Amino acid sequence: MAKIIYGITGNTTKDGLWPLIQQLIAWMEAKGVEYQLHSPVTDGLLKRSLISAERAERMSTDTLARTSSVILSIGGDGTLLHTAFEVGGAGVPILGVNIGHLGFLAYVEAGRIQHALHLLRTGQYQIEHRSALSLTGPHTGWALNDIVVTRRPAGGLAAIDVLVDGTKLNRYWGDGLIIATPTGSTAYSLAVGGPIVMPGSNVILVSPVAPHSLTVRPIILPAQSTLTLQLAASSSDCTIALDGRTQLISQKQDPYTIRRADHSIKLIRFADTHYFGTLRSKLSWGMGHQMST
Numbered sequence: 564m565a566k567i568i569y570g571i572t573g574n575t576t577k578d579g580l581w582p583l584i585q586q587l588i589a590w591m592e593a594k595g596v597e598y599q600l601h602s603p604v605t606d607g608l609l610k611r612s613l614i615s616a617e618r619a620e621r622m623s624t625d626t627l628a629r630t631s632s633v634i635l636s637i638g639g640d641g642t643l644l645h646t647a648f649e650v651g652g653a654g655v656p657i658l659g660v661n662i663g664h665l666g667f668l669a670y671v672e673a674g675r676i677q678h679a680l681h682l683l684r685t686g687q688y689q690i691e692h693r694s695a696l697s698l699t700g701p702h703t704g705w706a707l708n709d710i711v712v713t714r715r716p717a718g719g720l721a722a723i724d725v726l727v728d729g730t731k732l733n734r735y736w737g738d739g740l741i742i743a744t745p746t747g748s749t750a751y752s753l754a755v756g757g758p759i760v761m762p763g764s765n766v767i768l769v770s771p772v773a774p775h776s777l778t779v780r781p782i783i784l785p786a787q788s789t790l791t792l793q794l795a796a797s798s799s800d801c802t803i804a805l806d807g808r809t810q811l812i813s814q815k816q817d818p819y820t821i822r823r824a825d826h827s828i829k830l831i832r833f834a835d836t837h838y839f840g841t842l843r844s845k846l847s848w849g850m851g852h853q854m855s856t
Contacts (some may be wrong), residue, residue, distance in 0.1 A: 567684075570624070570631030570655075572601035572646055574638030579662045580604075583637060583673050585613045588622075590677055596684070599624045599631065628653040633683065633831070637673075639663020640750075644806045647707045652826035656690055658683070659830070667749045668830065670841055682833050689834070691762055692827040693746045694786065698805060700819035701812065706805040707828050708747030710821055712792065712812070713739030713772060718799030720775060726791040727784060734795060736775035742790060742821050743768040749842075757781045761838055767823070786823050793818035 571587070573580045584604060591598050600608070605623035608614040614622075624630055628650045634657045636646035643659040650657060659669025660676050671679045682688055697705045714721040723740050725732045743752040745760040748768055753759060757770035758781060767788055770781040784790075794801060794814040802809050803819070812819075843849060 566597065567632040568630065569596060569598040569680075570601065570627040570634040571598055571604060572627060572634060572636055572642075572649075573604055573660075574642040574662070575603050575607045577638060577662055579673070580637055581607060581611055581613060583660075583662065583676070584608065587635075587676060588614075591680075596680070598622065599627070601625075601627050628655050631655055633658060635660060635676075636669060637662060637676075638669065639666060640668045641807075643668045644707055647828045648806065648808075650828065651705075654826070654829060656829040656831050667841060667845060668746070670836065671833075679833065683831070687834060689832050691830045691832050693762060693830055694744050694827055695824035696742060696744055696767070696805075697822055697824040698803075698819055701816045702803065702810045702819075704805045704808065705824045705826075706747075707744065708750045708806050709741050709743040709752060711739060711741050711751060711772075711804045712794075712801050713804070714799050714801050715811075718801075720799060721801050722795035722798035723801075724793050724795055725769070727788050729789075729791075732769075732782070733779065735771050735779065737771055737779075738773035739771075739801065740792070741768070741770040741772060742792075743770065749845075752781070755781075758783065759842065767821075788822070790821040791818050792821065 600622045602623045602625050605619045609619050634655055636643045636657050637660040639661060646657055660671045661669040662673050695705050695707050696710055698710055712723055720736050721739050723735045741752045745762050745764045748760040752768055752770040755770050755772050757768055765786040767784045767786055771779050796814055798814050800813045803812050
């Protein structure tokens with residue numbers, strides 16, 4: 564059996580990260596589990612005198628995605644998105660551990676991390692392949708959640724022309740436009756009235772942000788679609804963000820092309836959890852009925 568090395572990363576701005584990682588690595592060493600620490604995590608442990616300099620030097624790495632079998636991403640959904648960006652197309656599975664709030668992606672609560680590792684070590688887990696979006700044009704990149712075009716705060720309305728497979732879909736007037744994966748359907752797209760889409764669905768979502776016309780609504784497209792976006796001459800300058808990584812764009816620039824990326828992101832899920840349960844828990848579905856009975 565191939566040796567398994569657990570890579571550990573996390574949100575170093577959260578105070579709750581440090582005692583959790585200290586307990587985790589103590590448990591791993593007691594169980595003989597091999598691990599390595601992302602260098603910002605090691606630096607934080609050293610700063611707080613929670614790890615010796617010798618152990619820090621031995622366990623620290625800047626190449627987590629290249630040298631880990633599984634990555635534990637400890638924080639929240641934003642932390643997991645950052646971890647996914649670091650992993651890219653390397654294909655390393657990620658387990659999200661939640662010490663944040665919603666936790667649609669990082670759904671394992673901190674108190675259950677040792678149980679989750681037991682399930683991992685005994686093969687009691689599944690791998691979900693989450694589709695991503697690829698952006699080409701004046702800027703390039705990819706996103707697991709969404710690609711968002713929004714008007715600048717001091718500007719006027721955004722006017723975004725969208726073609727699907729070469730055929731005009733619409734000119735979107737408003738604050739902006741969200742192109743999302745099923746994974747991203749519970750992020751910004753949900754906040755502007757977009758539908759919730761189960762992971763694994765073979766679709767791309769297009770959700771307008773504060774559209775100028777009330778008749779404009781979100782639309783779901785086949786995942787094989789190729790979208791072309793360009794600011795109209797009458798548009799204000801905008802920003803384009805890939806999972807929050809932002810660039811300035813203007814109507815003078817060439818169009819952007821968005822399509823499904825060639826790689827997916829592997830997320831670890833366990834048999835005792837289900838997406839519907841996550842929705843009920845994180846969105847408090849049914850709570851009103853339960854309280855009234």
